[in-house]
Amino acid sequence: MVTRTAPSHLTARERARRAARGGASQSVPAPLLAPALIAVAFLVLPLVGLLVRAPWRHIGAALSGSDATQALVLSLWTATTTTAISLVIGVPLAWVLARTRFPGQRLLRALVTLPLVLPPVVGGVALLLAFGRTGLIGRYLNSWFGLTIPFTPLAVVMAETFVAMPFLIITVEGALRSADQGFEEAAATLGAKRMAVFRRITVPMIAPSLGAGAVLCWARALGEFGATITFAGSFPGQTETMPIAVYYALESDPDAAIALSLVLLLVSVVVLVSLRDRWLRGGSVP
Amino acid sequence: MTRAGSGGLVVEAEVTRGSFTLAVSLAANAGEVLGLLGPNGAGKSTLLSAVAGLTPVSAGRITLDGQVMDDADAGTFVEASGRPVGFVFQNYRLFPHLTVADNVAFSPRARGLSRRAARSAASHWLDRLGLTDLADRKPGQLSGGQAQRVALARALAGQPAVLLLDEPLSALDAGTRLDVQAELRRHLADFTGPCLLVTHDAIEALVLADRLVVLEGGRIVQEGTPEQIARQPATDYVAKLVGLNLYAGQADGSRVALTGGGNFVITDHGQHGDVLVALRPSAVVVSTEPPQPGSARNTWPAKITGLTLLADRVRLNLEGQPSALVDVTPAAVAELSLSPGSQVWLTTKATELEVYSGSDGRSAEPHDAAAP
Numbered sequence: 001m002v003t004r005t006a007p008s009h010l011t012a013r014e015r016a017r018r019a020a021r022g023g024a025s026q027s028v029p030a031p032l033l034a035p036a037l038i039a040v041a042f043l044v045l046p047l048v049g050l051l052v053r054a055p056w057r058h059i060g061a062a063l064s065g066s067d068a069t070q071a072l073v074l075s076l077w078t079a080t081t082t083t084a085i086s087l088v089i090g091v092p093l094a095w096v097l098a099r100t101r102f103p104g105q106r107l108l109r110a111l112v113t114l115p116l117v118l119p120p121v122v123g124g125v126a127l128l129l130a131f132g133r134t135g136l137i138g139r140y141l142n143s144w145f146g147l148t149i150p151f152t153p154l155a156v157v158m159a160e161t162f163v164a165m166p167f168l169i170i171t172v173e174g175a176l177r178s179a180d181q182g183f184e185e186a187a188a189t190l191g192a193k194r195m196a197v198f199r200r201i202t203v204p205m206i207a208p209s210l211g212a213g214a215v216l217c218w219a220r221a222l223g224e225f226g227a228t229i230t231f232a233g234s235f236p237g238q239t240e241t242m243p244i245a246v247y248y249a250l251e252s253d254p255d256a257a258i259a260l261s262l263v264l265l266l267v268s269v270v271v272l273v274s275l276r277d278r279w280l281r282g283g284s285v286p
Numbered sequence: 287m288t289r290a291g292s293g294g295l296v297v298e299a300e301v302t303r304g305s306f307t308l309a310v311s312l313a314a315n316a317g318e319v320l321g322l323l324g325p326n327g328a329g330k331s332t333l334l335s336a337v338a339g340l341t342p343v344s345a346g347r348i349t350l351d352g353q354v355m356d357d358a359d360a361g362t363f364v365e366a367s368g369r370p371v372g373f374v375f376q377n378y379r380l381f382p383h384l385t386v387a388d389n390v391a392f393s394p395r396a397r398g399l400s401r402r403a404a405r406s407a408a409s410h411w412l413d414r415l416g417l418t419d420l421a422d423r424k425p426g427q428l429s430g431g432q433a434q435r436v437a438l439a440r441a442l443a444g445q446p447a448v449l450l451l452d453e454p455l456s457a458l459d460a461g462t463r464l465d466v467q468a469e470l471r472r473h474l475a476d477f478t479g480p481c482l483l484v485t486h487d488a489i490e491a492l493v494l495a496d497r498l499v500v501l502e503g504g505r506i507v508q509e510g511t512p513e514q515i516a517r518q519p520a521t522d523y524v525a526k527l528v529g530l531n532l533y534a535g536q537a538d539g540s541r542v543a544l545t546g547g548g549n550f551v552i553t554d555h556g557q558h559g560d561v562l563v564a565l566r567p568s569a570v571v572v573s574t575e576p577p578q579p580g581s582a583r584n585t586w587p588a589k590i591t592g593l594t595l596l597a598d599r600v601r602l603n604l605e606g607q608p609s610a611l612v613d614v615t616p617a618a619v620a621e622l623s624l625s626p627g628s629q630v631w632l633t634t635k636a637t638e639l640e641v642y643s644g645s646d647g648r649s650a651e652p653h654d655a656a657a658p
Contacts, residue, residue, distance in 0.1 A: 182375065182377075182379050183379055183381060183382075185340055185366070185379075186373065186375060186379040186381075187381070187392070187396070188339075188340070188365075188366040188367045189338050189339075189340070189366050189367075189369075189371055189372075189373040189441075190367075190373075190392050190393035190396055190440065190441075190444055191367050191368075191393050191396040191397040191444055192367055192392070192396035193365075193367050193396075194367075196396055200392070200396075201381060204381075204383040204384075205382075205383065207383075
C-alpha cells in the first residue's frame with residue numbers, strides 16, 4: 001500500500017515564493033534542522049562572546065597601551081609585502097602549471113599546494129631547517145654574506161609567503177584553466193607574441209580571480225601564527241605580528257587581547273565583504 | 287588556376303587531430319574568395335587553424351605568396367603571431383575588456399607600431415567600416431552585426447596578406463544576416479589578398495565566394511565555381527547544399543521581375559526594390575503538359591539541357607525564363623521520358639519562394655550565375 005499524504009494548506013505567499021524559486025517544498029526535516037542549528041551556534045557564539053566581552057569604553061587605551069600599534073603596523077606591511085611577492089612569483093607559477101605540460105608536473109602541483117594542508121608549525125620548522133643559521137641554505141647565506149634570516153621581519157615575510165602564496169596560486173591557476181583560450185588564440189593571430197598575450201589579454205581576463213586570490217592570500221598572511229612564531233619568533237616591533245601579540249596579551253592584558261582580536265575580526269569582515277560577489281553567493285569561481 | 291607556387295595561398299598538407307585527418311590540396315589566388323563548404327566535422331575550421339598557425343600540419347606544406355609558413359618535412363614553422371593572417375572567428379572573440387577602438391588597434395600595436403600610430407591605423411579602419419561612433423564601446427554593448435564588423439576591422443587592421451573567415455554570419459539572427467552579408471561582400475571585394483571563407487550556408491557561399499571547395503570527412507570532394515558545382519554536384523550532400531536556385535530581381539508587392547528575365551508571384555510581405563529569391567530544386571514540379579493555372583502559382587516553360595544522376599534523385603538542368611535546377615525522382619524521369627532537349631512545364635508555389643530583401647543591389651552580378 002502506498003501511503004498518501006493528506007493535502008496541506010498552502011498560503012498565497014508561500015505559493016508565490018515557491019513559484020519564484022521554481023522549487024518544491026522548502027521545509028527542512030527535523031533530523032537536519034537540529035544539527036544545522038548547533039553548527040550555527042558553535043560558529044557564531046564565540047564571536048558574540050568576543051563582542052560582549054570587548055572593553056568598548058576604553059578600547060582606544062587598550063589598543064595603544066600595549067605593543068598593539070607596533071604589531072598592527074608590522075602585520076599590515078608584512079602581509080602586504082607577502083601578497084606583492086606572491087603576485088610577482090606565484091602568478092607566473094600558476095601560468096606554468098595551467099598552460100604547460102612537462103614531466104613531473106603533477107608532483108610539482110602537489111608540492112606547491114602542500115602548504116595548504118600542512119600544519120603551519122611544520123612549515124616553520126622546515127623554513128628553520130632550510131634558512132636557519134646552520135640550515136641547508138642558511139649556513140651559506142651566513143658565511144658568505146653574513147646574512148641571518150630567522151627572527152627578523154624578513155623571516156616573518158618568508159613564513160607568511162610559505163603559507164599564504166599557495167592560496168593565490170590555486171585561485172589563479174583555476175582561473176587560467178577555465179579562461180577561454182580562444183581569446184589568446186585570437187591575440188596570436190593578430191600578431192601578439194606570448195608575453196604580449198599574457199600581459200594584454202590573459203591578465204586582464206583573469207583580473208577578478210587575481211584580485212580574489214590576492215585578497216585571500218593577504219588575509220591568510222595577516223592571520224599567520226604557527227610558521228611565523230616558529231621561524232621568526234616574537235620580538236615586539238620586530239617579529240611580533242597581531243596574532244602573536246593577541247596570544248601573549250591574553251595572559252598579561254586580556255582587554256588588549258580582546259581589542260586586538262576585534263581589529264582582526266574587523267579586517268576579516270572587510271575582506272569577506274570585498275569578496276562577497278564571489279563566494280557569498282555560493283557560486284563557483286569563474 | 288594556381289599560379290604555380292608564387293602568388294596566393296597554397297595548401298598541400300595533412301593535418302591530424304586525434305583520429306581525424308584532414309588531407310587537402312588547394313590554392314587561393316590574390317583577390318579571390320574561396321568558399322569552404324562542408325558539414326560539421328568536415329575539417330573546415332581545422333584548415334583555417336592550420337593556415338593561421340594555430341595547428342601545425344603533420345605532413346606537407348603551406349605557403350603564402352611563395353613564402354613557407356609551415357613545412358612538415360623541412361621542419362619550418364612560422365608561429366601564428368608571425369603570420370600575415372587576419373582571422374575572423376566564428377563568435378568573433380572580441381576582447382571583452384578592451385574598447386572597440388582598442389580591439390581594432392590591437393594588431394597594429396602587436397605588430398610593432400607605436401601607440402599613436404596604432405590608434406590612427408585603428409581609426410582609419412573604424413572609419414572605413416562605419417564604426418567610428420562605436421569606438422568607445424565595449425564588445426558587450428554591440429549588436430551581432432556591429433560585432434561582426436568590429437571583428438572584420440580588427441582582422442584587417444593588421445594589414446594581413448590572407449583573410450580567414452570562420453562562419454562569419456552564423457552568430458547573427460536571420461533579420462540582420464542579409465544586410466551584414468551584403469556589406470561583408472563589399473569589404474571582401476576591397477581586400478586584395480586571398481580569402482578563405484568557411485560556411486555551411488548555401489546562400490552565404492553563393493553570394494560571397496568566387497570559387498567553392500567542398501570538404502567532407504577531411505577530403506575535398508568537389509571544387510569549382512558555384513555554378514559548376516550546382517550543375518553537377520559530386521555527392522548528395524553537395525546537391526542538397528549547393529543546388530539552390532538564386533535569382534536577383536525587383537520586387538513590387540506580390541510580384542518579382544527577375545533581372546535575368548521572367549517573373550515570379552511571391553507571398554506579399556510588402557517587399558519593394560532589390561531582392562534575392564531562393565528556390566530549392568526539390569520545390570519545383572515538372573510536367574509535360576501545361577498545368578492548370580492557379581493564382582498563387584508560378585508556371586513557365588523550359589527546356590532540359592542536362593540530367594545528372596545523384597544518389598536518390600536526378601538533377602535537371604533547365605533553360606527558360608528563368609532557368610532553373612530541378613530535382614526529380616528517377617521514376618519521374620522514366621515516366622515523363624525526360625531527356626535533354628525535352629520541352630517541359632515548371633510549376634512552383636509562391637510559398638516555396640524565399641525572398642530576401644535589403645541586398646545592396648549588387649547581388650545581380652556574378653552569383654545569379656550560380657542559378658542557371
